[in-house]
Amino acid sequence: GAVVSQHPSWVICKSGTSVKIECRSLDFQATTMFWYRQFPKQSLMLMATSNEGSKATYEQGVEKDKFLINHASLTLSTLTVTSAHPEDSSFYICSAGEPSGSYEQYFGPGTRLTVT
Amino acid sequence: DAKTTQPTSMDCAEGRAANLPCNHSTISGNEYVYWYRQIHSQGPQYIIHGLKNNETNEMASLIITEDRKSSTLILPHATLRDTAVYYCIVRVQEYGNKLVFGAGTILRVKS
Numbered sequence: 001g002a003v004v005s006q007h008p009s010w011v012i013c014k015s016g017t018s019v020k021i022e023c024r025s026l027d028f029q030a031t032t033m034f035w036y037r038q039f040p041k042q043s044l045m046l047m048a049t050s051n052e053g054s055k056a057t058y059e060q061g062v063e064k065d066k067f068l069i070n071h072a073s074l075t076l077s078t079l080t081v082t083s084a085h086p087e088d089s090s091f092y093i094c095s096a097g098e099p100s101g102s103y104e105q106y107f108g109p110g111t112r113l114t115v116t
Numbered sequence: 117d118a119k120t121t122q123p124t125s126m127d128c129a130e131g132r133a134a135n136l137p138c139n140h141s142t143i144s145g146n147e148y149v150y151w152y153r154q155i156h157s158q159g160p161q162y163i164i165h166g167l168k169n170n171e172t173n174e175m176a177s178l179i180i181t182e183d184r185k186s187s188t189l190i191l192p193h194a195t196l197r198d199t200a201v202y203y204c205i206v207r208v209q210e211y212g213n214k215l216v217f218g219a220g221t222i223l224r225v226k227s
Contacts, residue, residue, distance in 0.1 A: 107161070
């Protein structure tokens with residue numbers, strides 16, 4: 001299957017700083033990628049849909065000014081958590097869909113963010 | 117997208133078949149049934165999907181009832197490495213269509 005990578009795999013930052021997470025589709029192009037957040041012992045919650053060359057679509061209740069998404073190329077989407085606070089500590093996961101066939105979604109390995 | 121209902125947790129003995137049920141009674145005619153799993157602290161992994169026919173691949177089999185209101189994922193010979201949360205999702209198969217995750221089933225494979 002297709003491969004999606006994320007960088008970094010984990011990051012620790014101080015409260016008030018910003019953190020950027022990268023999501024790359026390694027062997028296919030993805031005009032649409034998705035960002036999820038997962039708290040301990042909970043399911044994945046969709047945050048936003050990242051669209052190449054246009055603005056992201058955010059799910060209800062997700063602050064677009066806090067979670068900045070940029071999808072500048074067909075293989076890269078970035079999520080920037082601005083002015084991070086301890087409650088933003090979570091597991092962030094991205095996914096990208098194959099552009100043909102069954103349109104399966106492939107997920108990155110996730111990024112563990114800890115805000116101190 | 118239609119909603120799904122899965123048991124909260126299941127146990128299975130190593131080497132035995134694991135049968136994970138999913139109810140999707142409001143599924144629409146153009147919605148597929150997808151199964152993903154998530155091993156602890158990893159991203160979800162695609163397992164299998166189907167529309168109305170039973171499907172099999174190297175990982176699992178998917179049995180969909182004739183009325184499509186429920187399905188069963190079968191792991192034929194469960195191993196300890198199959199311990200994970202299994203998610204059943206129904207979704208229209210088109211590019212850019214998002215996956216919405218429910219609570220899933222925690223499968224514990226025990227030796």
